[in-house]
Amino acid sequence: MYAYSAVDQQLVDQRVEQFRDQTQRFLKGEIADDEFRVLRLMNGVYIQRHAPMLRVAVPYGQMTSGQLRALAQISRTYDKGYGHFTTRQNIQYNWPQLERIPDILADLAKVQMHAIQTSGSCIRSITSDPLAGVSVDEIADSRPWCEIIRQWSSLHPEFAYLPRKFKIAVTGAKADRAAVQVHDIGLRLVHNDEGELGFEVLVGGGLGRTPIIGQVVRKFLPTQHLLSYLEAILRIYNLHGRRDNKYKARIKILLKAMGVEAFAEQVEAEWQHIKDSELLLPAAEIERVSQHFGKPDYLPASEASNDKIVAVVDADYQRWLKHNVLPHQQPGYRIVMVPLKNPLTPPGDISHQQMDGLADLADKYSFGNIRSTHDQNLVLAYVAEKDLYTLWQGLTDLSLARANHGTLTDMINCPGLDYCSLANAETLVLSKRINETFDDLDYLYDLGPIELKISGCMNACGHHHIGHIGILGVEKGGKQVYQFTLGGHDSEQASLGKTLGRSIPQDDVVATIGTLLNTYLSLRHDISECFADVVKRLGLQPFKDAVYGPAKKTAA
Amino acid sequence: MDLLKKPLPNQVTDFTDWLAAGAPAGEAIKVNSDVDMGTLLPIALVCSEVQVDFPMFADGRGFSIARLLRREGFTGVIRAVGDVAVDRVSYMQRVGFDAVELKEGEQADLLPQLVNRIQVHYQNSSDGCGPVYKAG
Numbered sequence: 001m002y003a004y005s006a007v008d009q010q011l012v013d014q015r016v017e018q019f020r021d022q023t024q025r026f027l028k029g030e031i032a033d034d035e036f037r038v039l040r041l042m043n044g045v046y047i048q049r050h051a052p053m054l055r056v057a058v059p060y061g062q063m064t065s066g067q068l069r070a071l072a073q074i075s076r077t078y079d080k081g082y083g084h085f086t087t088r089q090n091i092q093y094n095w096p097q098l099e100r101i102p103d104i105l106a107d108l109a110k111v112q113m114h115a116i117q118t119s120g121s122c123i124r125s126i127t128s129d130p131l132a133g134v135s136v137d138e139i140a141d142s143r144p145w146c147e148i149i150r151q152w153s154s155l156h157p158e159f160a161y162l163p164r165k166f167k168i169a170v171t172g173a174k175a176d177r178a179a180v181q182v183h184d185i186g187l188r189l190v191h192n193d194e195g196e197l198g199f200e201v202l203v204g205g206g207l208g209r210t211p212i213i214g215q216v217v218r219k220f221l222p223t224q225h226l227l228s229y230l231e232a233i234l235r236i237y238n239l240h241g242r243r244d245n246k247y248k249a250r251i252k253i254l255l256k257a258m259g260v261e262a263f264a265e266q267v268e269a270e271w272q273h274i275k276d277s278e279l280l281l282p283a284a285e286i287e288r289v290s291q292h293f294g295k296p297d298y299l300p301a302s303e304a305s306n307d308k309i310v311a312v313v314d315a316d317y318q319r320w321l322k323h324n325v326l327p328h329q330q331p332g333y334r335i336v337m338v339p340l341k342n343p344l345t346p347p348g349d350i351s352h353q354q355m356d357g358l359a360d361l362a363d364k365y366s367f368g369n370i371r372s373t374h375d376q377n378l379v380l381a382y383v384a385e386k387d388l389y390t391l392w393q394g395l396t397d398l399s400l401a402r403a404n405h406g407t408l409t410d411m412i413n414c415p416g417l418d419y420c421s422l423a424n425a426e427t428l429v430l431s432k433r434i435n436e437t438f439d440d441l442d443y444l445y446d447l448g449p450i451e452l453k454i455s456g457c458m459n460a461c462g463h464h465h466i467g468h469i470g471i472l473g474v475e476k477g478g479k480q481v482y483q484f485t486l487g488g489h490d491s492e493q494a495s496l497g498k499t500l501g502r503s504i505p506q507d508d509v510v511a512t513i514g515t516l517l518n519t520y521l522s523l524r525h526d527i528s529e530c531f532a533d534v535v536k537r538l539g540l541q542p543f544k545d546a547v548y549g550p551a552k553k554t555a556a
Numbered sequence: 557m558d559l560l561k562k563p564l565p566n567q568v569t570d571f572t573d574w575l576a577a578g579a580p581a582g583e584a585i586k587v588n589s590d591v592d593m594g595t596l597l598p599i600a601l602v603c604s605e606v607q608v609d610f611p612m613f614a615d616g617r618g619f620s621i622a623r624l625l626r627r628e629g630f631t632g633v634i635r636a637v638g639d640v641a642v643d644r645v646s647y648m649q650r651v652g653f654d655a656v657e658l659k660e661g662e663q664a665d666l667l668p669q670l671v672n673r674i675q676v677h678y679q680n681s682s683d684g685c686g687p688v689y690k691a692g
Contacts, residue, residue: 158623238617
């Protein structure tokens with residue numbers, strides 16, 4: 001876990017005072033609305049349907065127990081006692097008062113946190129694989145590189161007024177748990193033929209109105225050139241990205257217009273100017289940052305493991321063990337997924353009691369480390385096998401042991417019309433009904449891993465394009481209706497879902513999901529063929545027939 | 557505040573007019589944010605001043621234009637004009653602007669305290685700061 005240097009601390013402290021001054025001048029009428037809008041967005045402050053919303057950065061999803069307790073305390077002091085984890089691994093507060101946001105930021109700075117660039121047309125907070133450093137399929141730990149990018153991108157003077165928001169994701173594993181193919185820049189840690197570590201660089205992925213899978217602009221970038229190459233991409237984008245239409249302003253549109261080869265050539269030409277400048281990362285700096293992400297003091301496998309725990313006769317515990325506990329790269333240890341998918345609250349929500357309780361459990365059983373994931377869950381990444389049963393009991397007491405990880409009800413959901421001023425349709429009512437209808441865990445397990453993703457508008461915060469079943473809420477003639485897309489997924493070879501057909505009224509959405517699931521169950525070879533695989537093999541037609549009735553034969 | 561003290565040139569020629577006149581040396585020119593950098597960079601060094609227009613504050617191309625001019629070796633004045641507000645000047649200074657013309661209604665007296673509000677930087681930039689890891 002990265003710990004701030006004196007410089008890091010000074011920067012966030014001074015940033016807080018800068019924003020406090022800007023907020024006070026705005027409240028006195030000395031800064032115009034549209035001018036202040038940009039300043040507050042770069043500090044994570046939106047003005048939403050009911051109140052301001054503050055989005056706090058959880059850089060690449062890493063938190064300490066102390067930070068999680070501070071987040072709980074902030075929710076008690078300034079908000080309604082809960083927070084909402086987002087699809088970009090950050091946490092949002094929905095009810096702070098604008099006047100008090102500088103105080104919240106000051107409280108965050110005390111625990112080495114901030115809300116810098118969690119919003120606005122700038123380089124957003126960096127996202128990554130939540131299992132970095134512990135997964136069994138790791139090539140290299142992505143976290144040092146994420147921290148290096150976090151620092152370079154924070155308050156970058158040249159790239160604060162980009163054509164549009166800019167999102168970077170990094171993964172260091174074989175499986176893609178960071179959705180790098182749908183980011184403005186996706187970085188994959190890879191080895192070249194000589195065994196040297198570097199990055200495969202993807203550019204121009206994204207969801208929103210124009211969903212596109214990112215394209216490779218460079219197959220291998222030596223790690224020491226990371227920042228100069230990123231700077232070259234950003235400079236080309238800042239100068240040439242479209243500014244006349246916000247829906248055409250993302251880098252994916254520029255890449256499409258120029259073509260990937262021409263874009264890569266321009267980046268390469270710019271990069272030649274700066275690759276050996278001060279941006280060349282010194283080995284000592286890479287080493288300094290990497291040292292913060294060393295292995296914790298693991299117990300020897302003989303002490304950490306305990307065969308008897310796995311044999312505990314408790315059906316609930318066994319279910320949890322099977323579905324929420326993943327293998328670990330360290331012998332004797334496991335990774336524990338903590339779904340924030342309580343049937344009674346919106347996906348991603350967590351109460352202050354749960355935050356405090358989870359922080360205590362992390363201290364006892366996971367070296368005080370907690371991670372957030374892009375599917376709105378949390379992770380305890382360093383759990384010794386001998387502690388699993390006790391941890392499960394603790395999580396159960398906190399209502400955080402629902403064994404639905406990876407199942408239908410482990411869905412992604414944006415807040416929708418209930419909170420968001422951009423939304424066209426409600427989404428939380430759907431997740432609530434889905435939870436009520438599909439509450440039989442054995443049925444969910446029989447379905448196997450399935451990704452259901454729901455967005456309340458075209459901006460696609462719920463990532464519906466990459467759901468096996470994606471649902472997009474739209475407004476038509478004053479009514480909320482929902483478009484289904486099928487067959488998307490965000491694995492190593494990501495693909496975008498295809499539209500099923502005409503929109504479905506809100507009251508029929510759950511029944512439609514039921515029809516799709518039954519169709520899938522009747523068509524699949526076995527449980528190893530997931531929903532997206534069946535769509536790939538058979539196309540949409542059987543699903544269309546099931547939902548809309550058999551297609552009419554065209555008259556001869 | 558030095559950024560406000562650089563005297564305005566007597567005459568400023570629009571970049572396209574200046575080009576049409578054969579790019580005479582020693583003049584002050586004004587470029588739009590969509591200026592073609594491939595055309596500007598090789599010939600701008602002979603100017604005494606380059607004014608970079610910010611048509612609206614959300615248009616951040618001017619930041620890269622100034623940065624590239626300094627990298628090319630331009631040592632004359634680079635002045636930000638147009639939609640320029642006090643809260644953006646610190647970034648402007650860091651990418652190579654050494655003069656600003658604030659838009660109407662801005663509180664110029666705030667500038668000295670605002671540009672130094674944040675005194676540490678992670679990036680190298682045209683103001684001579686190296687990235688943090690190069691310091692000390």
